[in-house]
Amino acid sequence: MLIVNLAGALLIVLIVWWFWLYKPKAVEQSEAGFSVVVENGNYSPSRIKLKTGEQHALKFLRKDASPCAEMLLIPQFDIAETLIVNQTTTIRLPEMSAGEYEFHCQMKMYKGVLVVE
Ligand SMILES: [Cu+2]
Numbered sequence: 571m572l573i574v575n576l577a578g579a580l581l582i583v584l585i586v587w588w589f590w591l592y593k594p595k596a597v598e599q600s601e602a603g604f605s606v607v608v609e610n611g612n613y614s615p616s617r618i619k620l621k622t623g624e625q626h627a628l629k630f631l632r633k634d635a636s637p638c639a640e641m642l643l644i645p646q647f648d649i650a651e652t653l654i655v656n657q658t659t660t661i662r663l664p665e666m667s668a669g670e671y672e673f674h675c676q677m678k679m680y681k682g683v684l685v686v687e
Contacts, residue, residue: 605629605658608639608680613673616682626663632656641676644684649673 597615607614608630620626632639632653642651642661653659663684671684 605631606682607631607633608642608653609633611638611679613680613682617685618682619685619687620663620666622668622686623665625665628661628663629658630661631658638675638677638679642673643676644671644673646671 597618606616606618606628609632611634613630618628630642630651630653632655635655640652642653642659643649644661644663647664647666649661649663651659651661666684666686668687671686672681673684674681
């Protein structure tokens, strides 16, 4: 019984850490052919640094066939794009002012941030 409770508590800690505390390192979008891989419940990279005052296009490569990964939403810019399995989808971003903009799947299981500076 105690072990069950401990496992439950550990699970809660893990969930809190994963959804609220975990901040992966931001990756600069500079390399040619850079794409965000959508796989195993993750965008990789999930923190993407971009510069202000430039128009960017982000490429998303969806490897996860689960319906969860299908939509890519960037609510601040009214972007809602369908990603096709094993294909790269290019998403054009408007010029952005400095700030952090979330992107996520429909259910917010997949989550990432654009860090514009
Ligand atoms: Cu989802």
